[in-house]
Amino acid sequence: MIQVRSFAKINLGLCIGAARANGFHELRTVYQTIALHDVIAVGVTRGSGIEIRCADSRVPSGEANTCYRIAERVMSTLGAKGRVVIDIQKRLPVQGGLGGASSNAVAVLLGLERVLKKSLSGPERLRMAAEVGSDLPLFLVGGTTLGVGRGEEVYPLPDLPSTACVIVAPEIGVSTPQAFRDWDEAIEAELRSAAQVGPSDFAQDKPGPTSSRNAHAAKLTRSHTSDRMNEFGRRVSSWLSGFAQTTGKVTSGVPAGGRGRAETPLLDLVRTGIENDFEKVVFPKYPELREIKRVLQAAGAFYASLSGSGSTVYGLFGTREQAEKAAARLTRQDVPAQVTTTLPRQQYWRKFLV
Numbered sequence: 001m002i003q004v005r006s007f008a009k010i011n012l013g014l015c016i017g018a019a020r021a022n023g024f025h026e027l028r029t030v031y032q033t034i035a036l037h038d039v040i041a042v043g044v045t046r047g048s049g050i051e052i053r054c055a056d057s058r059v060p061s062g063e064a065n066t067c068y069r070i071a072e073r074v075m076s077t078l079g080a081k082g083r084v085v086i087d088i089q090k091r092l093p094v095q096g097g098l099g100g101a102s103s104n105a106v107a108v109l110l111g112l113e114r115v116l117k118k119s120l121s122g123p124e125r126l127r128m129a130a131e132v133g134s135d136l137p138l139f140l141v142g143g144t145t146l147g148v149g150r151g152e153e154v155y156p157l158p159d160l161p162s163t164a165c166v167i168v169a170p171e172i173g174v175s176t177p178q179a180f181r182d183w184d185e186a187i188e189a190e191l192r193s194a195a196q197v198g199p200s201d202f203a204q205d206k207p208g209p210t211s212s213r214n215a216h217a218a219k220l221t222r223s224h225t226s227d228r229m230n231e232f233g234r235r236v237s238s239w240l241s242g243f244a245q246t247t248g249k250v251t252s253g254v255p256a257g258g259r260g261r262a263e264t265p266l267l268d269l270v271r272t273g274i275e276n277d278f279e280k281v282v283f284p285k286y287p288e289l290r291e292i293k294r295v296l297q298a299a300g301a302f303y304a305s306l307s308g309s310g311s312t313v314y315g316l317f318g319t320r321e322q323a324e325k326a327a328a329r330l331t332r333q334d335v336p337a338q339v340t341t342t343l344p345r346q347q348y349w350r351k352f353l354v
Contacts, residue, residue: 001043001087002114003354006107007343008036008098009138010165010307010314012266013274015232016183018225024134024150025180026225028232030157030274031099031138031145033343034165039089039354040067040104042111047083054088066105069132074109077128078118093169095176097308102135110352126154143345146236156345158243160266163316163342164323166301168292168330172311174282179309182281187225235272242268266316266342270303278309289313292335299326316342 009031017026050071052061062068071084086108092100106129113119120128122140129136130152137154138145144157243265283290289306292313296304300322301315317323323339330337343351 001041001085002111004040004042004107004111005352005354006038006040006092006100006103007033007139007142007348007352008092008100008103008167009033009135010098010167010312010342011276011305012144012269012303013232013235013305014276014278014308015229015274016180016277017229019180019184020150025183026229027134027147027149027151028229028236029147029151030236030269031135031147031154032160033139033142033145033345033348034098034167035340035343035351036092036098036167036338038091038100038104038107040107040111041085041087041089042108042115043085044080044082044112044115045085048081050084050086052086052088054090056088056090056094058094059088059090066101066132066136067108070105070109070128070136071112073128073131074112074120077120077124078112078116080112080116080118084112093312095173096169096312097174097306097310098167098169098312099135099139099308102133103139105129105132106136106139141345142348143343157240158265159344159346160269160342161264162344162347163264163266164318164320165340165342166296166315166317166323166327166330166337167312167340168296168314168335168337169312170288170292170335172286172289174286174310176309179278179282182285183277186281232274235274236269239265239269239272267302267318270316276306276308279306282306282310286311292330295330295333295335296326299329301326 012030012032015028019025050068052065052067059065067086071086075084088104092098094100109125125140126137129140134151137152138147141154141156144160146155146157147153289310293304296313296315301317304313304315306313315326317326327337327339
């Protein structure tokens with residue numbers, strides 16, 4: 001059995017665009033891998049089929065598991081025979097917005113390659129990962145990564161220094177599909193108000209005199225979402241331009257050019273104003289998550305945010321000491337919090353194998 005660390009991610013900003021014809025929303029986000037991880041053991045024995053073992057009953061053992069679906073594809077593509085055995089030691093929260101299930105699947109993919117002593121090409125890995133889930137491809141890159149499309153189209157960004165991070169994962173279940181539905185309803189209400197039309201005027205197939213108003217509303221929707229997506233892109237592009245001009249290279253976590261430890265490129269990125277759109281619909285439903293973000297900010301986090309659709313909330317801190325104090329404060333309030341660090345790309349791959 002090959003053992004692989006399955007690292008988590010956080011989202012540094014997440015912009016939700018319009019729903020596409022296939023039902024997926026257009027997204028813009030910056031992914032960042034962190035040091036928290038599950039451990040995945042992968043092996044191939046005599047026989048056939050796929051067996052998934054996990055002590056956590058919330059983890060599915062059949063085709064609903066991303067590990068199962070990726071293992072099927074790897075064995076078929078590589079023309080391999082045998083029974084795949086996958087053991088998941090779960091340390092990350094289930095459905096917490098940290099990409100645990102997606103990361104587990106990528107760990108299985110790379111673990112199977114090593115067990116079988118056969119390799120897929122880079123494009124094959126990325127294609128296969130995108131077929132299984134939107135978050136999978138980012139774990140084939142690691143570090144700081146730009147995600148576009150539905151999040152599955154990924155581009156490595158400059159590797160950033162390791163930064164102290166507090167992860168807060170309360171026992172709250174947030175449904176990602178429902179969060180997207182809530183977002184669509186909120187945007188529709190906002191645009192309906194802007195267009196000064198009634199709810200019935202948004203019916204896509206309603207004939208008659210309201211058609212011009214429907215067209216106006218649709219135009220507003222496209223314009224609104226396009227403007228928001230473009231703005232997110234401009235913020236990231238501006239940061240990249242400034243990063244190239246002022247930092248040159250990063251050594252020991254301190255940018256070249258004489259700025260202090262607090263003035264890291266990561267701080268520069270979040271200062272552009274990027275934010276997670278899901279907060280607008282998740283926080284009103286779960287005000288305790290908003291309160292966690294407030295506590296992290298009050299404890300000195302230079303950036304705090306929901307990760308994905310939640311329920312995990314994280315805070316980034318200038319020093320490990322600040323992070324530990326913040327985690328202790330939350331723990332005293334019976335809120336589960338743990339200190340970790342962001343994981344740059346080089347460290348991600350160096351620590352991948354157990």
